[in-house]
Structure formats: structure tokens, C-alpha cells
Amino acid sequence: MIREISEEDAESLAKIHRRCFGKGWSEESFRSMLFQKCFAGLAEEDETVIRGFILAQVVIDEAEIVTFCVLPEFRGRGVGKSLLAELMKRFAKGHVKKVFLEVAEDNDEAIGLYKSMGYEEMRRRQNYYRTKRETKNAAVLAKNL
Numbered sequence: 001m002i003r004e005i006s007e008e009d010a011e012s013l014a015k016i017h018r019r020c021f022g023k024g025w026s027e028e029s030f031r032s033m034l035f036q037k038c039f040a041g042l043a044e045e046d047e048t049v050i051r052g053f054i055l056a057q058v059v060i061d062e063a064e065i066v067t068f069c070v071l072p073e074f075r076g077r078g079v080g081k082s083l084l085a086e087l088m089k090r091f092a093k094g095h096v097k098k099v100f101l102e103v104a105e106d107n108d109e110a111i112g113l114y115k116s117m118g119y120e121e122m123r124r125r126q127n128y129y130r131t132k133r134e135t136k137n138a139a140v141l142a143k144n145l
Contacts, residue, residue: 002086005041005053007034012050013043020069022131033057033066042087044070044079052079054087056099063091065101068110080113088117092145099145102138104129111139119143 005013010030017024033039033055040063041055052070056063065087070080091099102125103110119141128138 001046002042002044002082005034005043005055007031009043009050009053010034013053013055016050016053016069016071017067019071025067030055039066040087040090042083042090044083052083054083056087056091058091058096061095061097063096063099065099068101075109080110081117084113084117088143088145097145098142100140100142102128102140105137105139111141114141114143117143 010027013030014025014027017030034041038059039055039057041053043050043053045051049071051074052068054065054068056065068080068083070083088099099119100122101114101119103114105111105124120143122140122142125138125140127135129136
């Protein structure tokens, strides 16, 4: 089932984010974003667990996907595709005309998903993702709705 996320989901989202990205965002960060009306997000869940979620910021007629993750044990089952498709459907019904996102240039699985759903690469951001051990470039993708 896909549903909208809210501030009450902040703790669960932070836990999922840490599992997917190592040093993930804090519960307070999610709570702060979800408190703002410019953020929209969806979660895919069964009766007991959120399997993945997507969070975007909307400004006038454009949106940026700020984070998107699916728990490793649920990847390859269509969870991410369902979340992305539902978000795009909701944006298309509203006033959003273009959606942007950044993704690590070596994340072939995610880039494949985005391109299969009509996203096109616009440019690269050098050294966009930084950890203590390495930096990675980001591919900037966009889709017109």
C-alpha cells in the first residue's frame, strides 16, 4: 500500500535512511522537513513495515526529489518503481511541470529506474557526495510532466 508520509513517520524514515545510506538523516531532520508544506512524500508499506519512501520538495511548478530509498531486502520487487510512478502521477495531476533529482553517477540501478521512467540526464555535479573516505560525482536528472 502506498500512502502519504507525515511527521509521525520521522523516526521510521530516519532508521530506513540510515540502513540505505550509512550515515542517514536524523529523525529531527525528517520531522523538520515534513512540518513544511513544500515537502511531499510517499511510503510503501505492508501491515507492519515501511519498505521504502520518497520525499520531494515542491517550489511553485517544480519539484526536487531530495531522498528516495527502499530497504535492501525489498529491492528488485517493484517498490521503488511504484513509489516513483505514484509520486509522478500525483505531481502531474497538480501544478508540477518538472521534476529534478541528483543520484550518484555509479548507482546504475537507480539511474536505470529513472531513465526507464522518462528521466534524462542534464549534467554532472563534481564531488557532490562526500564521505570521510571518498567523493562521488552526481548525475542530475530531470523529467518534464
